[in-house]
Amino acid sequence: xxxxxxxxxxxxxxxxxxxxxxxxxxxxxxxxxxxxxNIRKLCGQIEKYKPEIVVVHQEKDARQxxxxxxxxEVLYGTEGLIAAAESSYDxxxxxxxxxxxxxxxxxxxxxxxxxxxxxxxxxxxxxQIIMDQVKKNQVKMLPxxxxxxxxxxxxxxxxxxxxxxxxxxxSGGPFRGYTxxxxxxxxxxxxxxHPNWHMGxxxxxxxxxxxxxxxxxxxxxxxxxxxxxxxQIAVHPQSVVHSMVEYIDHSIIAQxxxxxxxxxxxxxxxxxxxxxxxxxxxDLFGAGAELTFERPDTNVFKTIAIxxxxxEKGGTYPAVMNGANEALVQLFLEKKxxxxxxxxxxxxxxxxxxPTYNLGLExxxxxxxxxxxxxxxxxx
Numbered sequence: 001x002x003x004x005x006x007x008x009x010x011x012x013x014x015x016x017x018x019x020x021x022x023x024x025x026x027x028x029x030x031x032x033x034x035x036x037x038n039i040r041k042l043c044g045q046i047e048k049y050k051p052e053i054v055v056v057h058q059e060k061d062a063r064q065x066x067x068x069x070x071x072x073e074v075l076y077g078t079e080g081l082i083a084a085a086e087s088s089y090d091x092x093x094x095x096x097x098x099x100x101x102x103x104x105x106x107x108x109x110x111x112x113x114x115x116x117x118x119x120x121x122x123x124x125x126x127x128q129i130i131m132d133q134v135k136k137n138q139v140k141m142l143p144x145x146x147x148x149x150x151x152x153x154x155x156x157x158x159x160x161x162x163x164x165x166x167x168x169x170x171s172g173g174p175f176r177g178y179t180x181x182x183x184x185x186x187x188x189x190x191x192x193x194h195p196n197w198h199m200g201x202x203x204x205x206x207x208x209x210x211x212x213x214x215x216x217x218x219x220x221x222x223x224x225x226x227x228x229x230x231x232q233i234a235v236h237p238q239s240v241v242h243s244m245v246e247y248i249d250h251s252i253i254a255q256x257x258x259x260x261x262x263x264x265x266x267x268x269x270x271x272x273x274x275x276x277x278x279x280x281x282x283d284l285f286g287a288g289a290e291l292t293f294e295r296p297d298t299n300v301f302k303t304i305a306i307x308x309x310x311x312e313k314g315g316t317y318p319a320v321m322n323g324a325n326e327a328l329v330q331l332f333l334e335k336k337x338x339x340x341x342x343x344x345x346x347x348x349x350x351x352x353x354x355p356t357y358n359l360g361l362e363x364x365x366x367x368x369x370x371x372x373x374x375x376x377x378x379x380x
Contacts, residue, residue, distance in 0.1 A: 005032030127222035149264030214307025
């Protein structure tokens with residue numbers, strides 16, 4: 001029986017992970033559940049899955065849950081996430097949103113726990129320290145993002161040193177083909193209408209701005225140990241090819257499927273074996289009948305060029321970019337700034353940034369805090 005810890009259990013990824021577990025209750029058992037605020041949904045999960053440990057954001061919620069479920073260890077806050085990450089289980093699914101996900105991942109990896117990673121910020125901000133610990137502790141780092149799972153699957157059975165290029169596919173989001181002038185008029189409601197995927201609001205906005213793809217470039221650099229010069233973004237509106245790997249003989253191996261996150265989740269849960277799931281099968285004669293690819297327009301979506309530059313420069317640049325983006329996305333969702341203020345403000349902050357290198361966890365978190373502070377100072 002494989003014991004699974006889920007951070008972000010009430011979100012989109014967490015809910016789909018539990019759906020996978022429902023279909024494989026003879027092989028998988030939930031031992032840890034964590035969420036921030038959706039306590040009502042969490043209660044239903046506690047009663048159904050009977051975890052050993054539960055983590056919430058606020059102390060008052062933890063007290064109430066402790067009284068309601070006396071047989072469950074209820075923790076709260078960052079310290080609670082760390083304690084849960086260091087507890088006993090076989091695989092940690094980290095589907096937390098934002099830089100918060102870096103902290104429990106780091107502690108879990110240091111304890112030698114295997115990771116199913118659905119939190120981009122872990123490797124965007126802390127790629128070096130995380131992958132150093134992955135190597136030191138011989139941890140499995142299994143990607144859950146559909147694109148990185150596709151790359152991971154396309155690398156199976158092949159020699160890594162024969163890799164020529166990674167094609168990281170992108171749907172293009174709801175504003176594919178827009179001009180800079182059209183992007184200026186984008187509303188929150190429009191940005192939240194992704195054409196192919198159903199995700200949380202932060203990830204959906206990142207997809208609309210194309211920052212999501214920039215973050216994934218940095219994540220791929222660390223996951224697959226390749227220079228960013230070997231990572232090419234390919235806009236693929238159909239979202240059928242989830243990513244591709246080209247080898248030195250110019251063969252390209254791709255992973256295809258319907259846009260359903262249960263596929264990469266089940267692959268991570270069952271690895272190295274595959275597990276059945278309830279995902280929709282790809283209809284090659286329907287949705288998969290036409291496959292097109294385009295280069296991204298970096299003149300309109302400046303976030304892509306910013307992310308490549310951050311990846312090349314390293315040090316605190318990726319953490320600063322990520323922190324600024326998180327703060328700006330929240331301000332946009334609150335309708336306090338324009339959509340284009342996201343990329344324009346990140347660009348200003350990156351241009352002004354004086355980097356530091358040889359980072360530890362605290363230095364990364366401090367760079368994140370400083371970038372958020374600069375966002376609020378610039379946009380007072």
